[in-house]
Amino acid sequence: MNPRFSSDAITNPAVLRDLRVAVTGGTSGLGLALAGALAGQGARVAFVARHADAVRRTELAFPGTHGVVADVSRKEDIHPAAVQITGVLRGLDVLVNNASSLGPVPLALLADTQCEDVEHALATNVVGPFRLTKALFGALASSAREGRGAVVVNVSSDAAIHAYPTWGAYGASKAALHHLTRIWDEEARSEGVRFLSIDPGDMDTPLHALAVPDADRATLRHPDAAAREIVRAIVDALPPIGDEHATGVVERGGALHPRGDANVGWGPA
Numbered sequence: 725m726n727p728r729f730s731s732d733a734i735t736n737p738a739v740l741r742d743l744r745v746a747v748t749g750g751t752s753g754l755g756l757a758l759a760g761a762l763a764g765q766g767a768r769v770a771f772v773a774r775h776a777d778a779v780r781r782t783e784l785a786f787p788g789t790h791g792v793v794a795d796v797s798r799k800e801d802i803h804p805a806a807v808q809i810t811g812v813l814r815g816l817d818v819l820v821n822n823a824s825s826l827g828p829v830p831l832a833l834l835a836d837t838q839c840e841d842v843e844h845a846l847a848t849n850v851v852g853p854f855r856l857t858k859a860l861f862g863a864l865a866s867s868a869r870e871g872r873g874a875v876v877v878n879v880s881s882d883a884a885i886h887a888y889p890t891w892g893a894y895g896a897s898k899a900a901l902h903h904l905t906r907i908w909d910e911e912a913r914s915e916g917v918r919f920l921s922i923d924p925g926d927m928d929t930p931l932h933a934l935a936v937p938d939a940d941r942a943t944l945r946h947p948d949a950a951a952r953e954i955v956r957a958i959v960d961a962l963p964p965i966g967d968e969h970a971t972g973v974v975e976r977g978g979a980l981h982p983r984g985d986a987n988v989g990w991g992p993a
């Protein structure tokens with residue numbers, strides 16, 4: 725798991741056209757970059773975040789995207805969010821569980837961390853993605869059965885692997901999410917649903933600024949570069965477009981598209 729991908733241009737963007745994608749945490753940082761990158765390539769995008777004003781701003785920034793105001797850490801928000809996502813997209817091919825909590829801010833030693841902060845990190849980073857994936861699994865499996873493919877990306881972190889002091893609540897939750905992803909990938913592969921755990925690397929985002937306020941921002945990745953890698957990973961995990969038709973076309977969302985629109989540039993990494 726945790727594949728590394730080059731930041732090359734996407735070589736087969738036709739697979740993104742009319743792809744139905746849901747992204748949690750789509751109003752800032754990596755999620756915002758993903759929503760923009762996917763919508764820019766013709767995907768149909770629904771995104772989730774808690775603050776309605778930022779959701780509206782993002783919809784305006786990326787016309788055609790659909791915002792869902794919901795908190796993934798809240799059990800009662802999950803099913804309404806899932807219904808909105810599948811309703812507006814009329815199904816689902818890709819889910820990106822990207823929204824995240826750091827736990828205590830400022831970061832704290834475990835001995836100084838409140839139990840409620842651990843609970844919140846687990847609710848946002850593990851249980852929320854688990855609930856949302858379960859709520860959407862039927863739609864994803866249906867997409868896989870139709871030959872469109874289905875992918876769940878869970879956004880991980882190097883803190884899932886390395887024992888960084890003061891990153892305990894976040895690191896433990898990301899470790900759980902990473903392992904959940906690996907097991908789910910084993911279990912769902914026979915149904916054609918792929919699960920990927922991807923560490924985007926250190927990015928210049930509000931979350932990073934909260935965690936490491938004195939970081940040298942020049943050393944951090946732009947979230948657009950990480951978004952390109954994730955889109956590339958999604959493309960690689962989907963069935964090759966056109967395989968199911970001798971004519972070299974595949975049907976997505978009722979439209980027929982020619983195979984392999986090669987090499988749309990995405991700008992520098």
Ligand SMILES: NC(=O)c1ccc[n+]([C@@H]2O[C@H](COP(=O)([O-])OP(=O)(O)OC[C@H]3O[C@@H](n4cnc5c(N)ncnc54)[C@H](OP(=O)(O)O)[C@@H]3O)[C@@H](O)[C@H]2O)c1
Nearest residue numbers: 749751752753754773774775795796823824926927929931
């Ligand atoms: N930045 C890094 O250096 C770095 C490194 C490794 C991994 N990551 C991972 O990359 C992912 C994206 O991080 P980022 O740095 O882009 O974060 P970010 O800039 O803070 O953006 C977080 C997004 O998630 C939303 N969100 C937060 N909690 C939510 C909740 N409970 N329910 C719904 N939406 C919620 C936020 O909007 P609202 O506040 O309006 O809800 C916002 O849209 C996270 O999984 C993070 O752990 C980041």
